[in-house]
Amino acid sequence: MSRKIVCLALCAVLFALCESAQAQQPTKVTRIGYLSSFDAASESRRAEAIRLRLRELGYIEGQNIAIEYRYSEGEVDRLPELAAELVRLKVDVVVAAGGVSLIRAAKNATKTIPIVMMGIGGDPIEAGLVESLARPGGNVTGITNLTRELGGKRLELLKEAVPKVASVAVLYESNIPGNLRELKEVLPVAARALALTVRSWGGRNADDFDKIFVALSRERPDGLYVTTSPLMTANLKRTVNFALESRLPSAGSNREYVDTGGLMSYDADLMDSYRRVAYYVDRVLKGAKPASLPVEQPKKFELVINLKTAKQIGVTIPASVLARADKVIK
Numbered sequence: 001m002s003r004k005i006v007c008l009a010l011c012a013v014l015f016a017l018c019e020s021a022q023a024q025q026p027t028k029v030t031r032i033g034y035l036s037s038f039d040a041a042s043e044s045r046r047a048e049a050i051r052l053r054l055r056e057l058g059y060i061e062g063q064n065i066a067i068e069y070r071y072s073e074g075e076v077d078r079l080p081e082l083a084a085e086l087v088r089l090k091v092d093v094v095v096a097a098g099g100v101s102l103i104r105a106a107k108n109a110t111k112t113i114p115i116v117m118m119g120i121g122g123d124p125i126e127a128g129l130v131e132s133l134a135r136p137g138g139n140v141t142g143i144t145n146l147t148r149e150l151g152g153k154r155l156e157l158l159k160e161a162v163p164k165v166a167s168v169a170v171l172y173e174s175n176i177p178g179n180l181r182e183l184k185e186v187l188p189v190a191a192r193a194l195a196l197t198v199r200s201w202g203g204r205n206a207d208d209f210d211k212i213f214v215a216l217s218r219e220r221p222d223g224l225y226v227t228t229s230p231l232m233t234a235n236l237k238r239t240v241n242f243a244l245e246s247r248l249p250s251a252g253s254n255r256e257y258v259d260t261g262g263l264m265s266y267d268a269d270l271m272d273s274y275r276r277v278a279y280y281v282d283r284v285l286k287g288a289k290p291a292s293l294p295v296e297q298p299k300k301f302e303l304v305i306n307l308k309t310a311k312q313i314g315v316t317i318p319a320s321v322l323a324r325a326d327k328v329i330k
Helices: 002-024 040-056 076-088 100-109 148-161 177-193 208-219 230-234 236-245 255-260 270-285 307-312
Strands: 030-036 065-071 093-097 115-120 140-144 167-173 197-203 223-226 250-252 264-268 301-306 327-329
Touching (some): 065 076, 100 115, 100 140, 100 177, 148 223, 167 208, 167 230, 236 255, 250 255, 255 264, 264 270, 307 327
Parallel strands (some): 167 223, 301 327
């Protein structure tokens, strides 16, 4: 009887030790690489949206995931080096938060680590990033925001909001292929239909803005259209201030433009898109292959209007346009 008791006691102790050892084993920490064309401040809104959605899916930074952030701060030439850093860190997935140049840099750095793209404004098939939207075919999948393709709609909304606009100056970063496509293929078609005269002003670095603003002050267009790119984002406040001082009605390519003080923007609902990025990260980490995860196009779009800016530049937005706005800043 005593032997049985001793055996049972030993088994209980061994079982308890095994349970304790298992409990003390560290949780596997998954590493996510976050590669951005912008700086930490500009990127904070969408990075936070992704983090919050990941948390809802059970991924908590500092507990079971670690996120390695790399920002090129508008310097396209740094992207290959930053992408290579993330690959050397052996991250489990790369979130590529930027345009074609950034995603291509990530894709050139690795053919095996899954890449979830976001923020691409053009066609990822045309850019050679995926084989098709339904079956990407490589290690890249994610979200395309159609930012460039929405250029015609932005011009149309600017004309509806301020009917007197007859000439529009377009600001763009001249070394971004997607911007050039928007200028050559998208905006001219819309401008002809709206009887608008459109002239483009390109810059390669921050020093070019002062020259462009001086030239625009001489030319005196009726409106301003601001494209999106790392350079444009880095100089958003300067651009908005110029538009306000010149009392120029303006349309931007994303909500950030209006939040900074621009008159209006029309774009995919980016918060919705950012949350979908977390869905892709979750699927990949659970074993799904990017090659067979379809690329998504935006399902929701938003028109944002800044009435404080309208008042400041002496513009009255028609009620018919305001009624269609998803958000109005008063």
